[in-house]
Amino acid sequence: MVIQKNRENLPWVEKYRPSSLDEVNGQNDIVSTVRKFVHEGKLPHLLFYGPPGTGKTSTIIALAKEIYGSNYRNMVLELNASDDRGIDVVRNQIKEFASTMQIFSKGFKLIILDEADAMTSTAQNSLRRIIEKYTKNTRFCILANYAHKLNPALVSRCTRFRFSPISQEAVNTTIATVITKEKLKISSDAIESLCTLARGDMRKALNVLQACKASLQDDNDEIDTNMIYNCIGAAHPKDIEAVLDSILQDEWTSSYNTISICKREKGLALIDLLSGFVSILNKYELKPATRIEILRGLSDIEYAISKAGSDKIQTSAVIAVIKSAMEHEKK
Ligand SMILES: Nc1ncnc2c1ncn2[C@@H]1O[C@H](COP(=O)(O)OP(=O)(O)OP(=O)(O)O)[C@@H](O)[C@H]1O
Ligand SMILES: [Mg+2]
Incomplete structure (x- = not known):
């Protein structure tokens, strides 16, 4: 039986993962800099960090494909969060891969450590030594969401690139x-x-x-x-406006009912409504003091919700914050 690689059934994030650096959109500076490193033959150890879904994994895989082509499998070791990331993995798997020289191909091997901020600090520590030891024939690329969760000594061994949210x-x-x-x-x-x-x-x-x-x-x-x-799962601006209008115009009970109905029918949580309010607040002409009062109030409520505050009380608090700020606005 011929096993066909069926890309049709893949989730789109995999199906449309950039297969070359040219398909990585919105990170042009980073792409052109790492490309330059490769063409000059001076690839340093790399650290890519930044929020999820911005192309860190995609960029390094596309880069590796550009460097190694069909030799990818022999020259690249990918380790990611689903693997066991304890000290043994670092000691054995990486050491084994990094220390075997490729006889026929020149150049260095690449080790991609995805989601490295999830590695234990002992593992990160032992990595420092390994990076230095194998720099002659190996380059490391460390990928992480948060640079501050990495050992500073590890960070200082790499050239850093911050992947910002895609435009x-x-x-x-x-x-x-x-x-x-x-x-x-x-x-x-x-x-x-x-x-x-x-x-x-x-x-x-x-x-x-x-x-x-x-x-x-x-x-x-x-x-x-x-x-x-x-x-x-975000609230439609029209729904948010309807709720806000109701809070501004209606008396207490109907405002409360409007919020409850909106939450029930649209499947929204109070926290979604809060972010909705904040994002449309700019459209309203308000005195600075009123705006500050509303934002401060909503942020307190957000905090209370995160600490598992009662939904009923917090919903009432939203109405209270907005109604009371509008009373002050009138004065
Ligand atoms: N800059 C980009 N250009 C084109 N597609 C992208 C880009 N960034 C992300 N994608 C798409 O999003 C998917 C996920 O991206 P990727 O795995 O590279 O994100 P990541 O930065 O590694 O995120 P995480 O921090 O969660 O690991 C890719 O399969 C690809 O389809
Ligand atoms: Mg990734």
């Missing part, structure tokens, strides 16, 4: 390719909301798009803004 235009470029390849029908408003709501996380954008496609009744239906908001 909306770059998210748009990648999304546009996927839309064409998957022959999706999607409104331009929906694309715009998707790119904004992804907040620089390309993985999130692709996953939400795939979820929307899956929820279509008929493959020929169009994906609209509402579906994007539903899949991402």
Whole structure:
């Protein structure tokens, strides 16, 4: 039986993982710098850090493919969080790989340590020595979300690159390719909301798009803004405005009911409403003091929710904060 590599069934984040550095969007400076290192034959140890879904893993894998081509399997060791990351792995697996010389191929081997901030500090410590010992024929690339969770001595051995959240235009470029390849029908408003709501996380954008496609009744239906908001679990600005209007105009009980109905029907949590309020607050003309009062109040409520405060009390507190700030606004 011939085993076919079926890319069709893969989740889109894997199906559309950049296969070359040219397909990595929105990290142009980093891509051109690491490319230059490779062309000059002066690749240092690398540290890529930054928020999830910004292309760290994709960039190093694409770079390794560019360097090694078909020899990738022999020259690259990938270790990621699903592996056992204790001290033994570092001592044995890395040592074994790094110390065997390739007789026929010149150049260095590459060890990719994905999610290195999850490694125990003992393992990180023993890595310092290993990096120094094998620098002659090996380069390390350390990937992490938070540089501060890494041993400073480890960080200082690497050239650092911070992957910032991907710009909306770059998210748009990648999304546009996927839309064409998957022959999706999607409104331009929906694309715009998707790119904004992804907040620089390309993985999130692709996953939400795939979820929307899956929820279509008929493959020929169009994906609209509402579906994007539903899949991402964010409150639609229209719903937030309706709730806010009710708090401003209605008396207490009906405001409370409007919030409860919105939460129930849209499947939102109070915390989603809070972020919604904060993001549309800029649209309202308010005295600075009022704005500060509302923001301070909402942030206290957010903290209380994170400490498992009662939903009923916190919902009432939201109404109280906004109503009382508006009373002061009038004075
Ligand atoms: N800059 C980018 N250009 C194109 N696609 C990207 C980019 N960044 C991320 N992606 C897409 O998102 C998916 C996840 O990206 P990747 O695994 O590289 O993120 P990461 O930065 O390693 O995140 P994490 O910190 O969670 O490991 C990729 O498979 C790819 O489809
Ligand atoms: Mg990664």
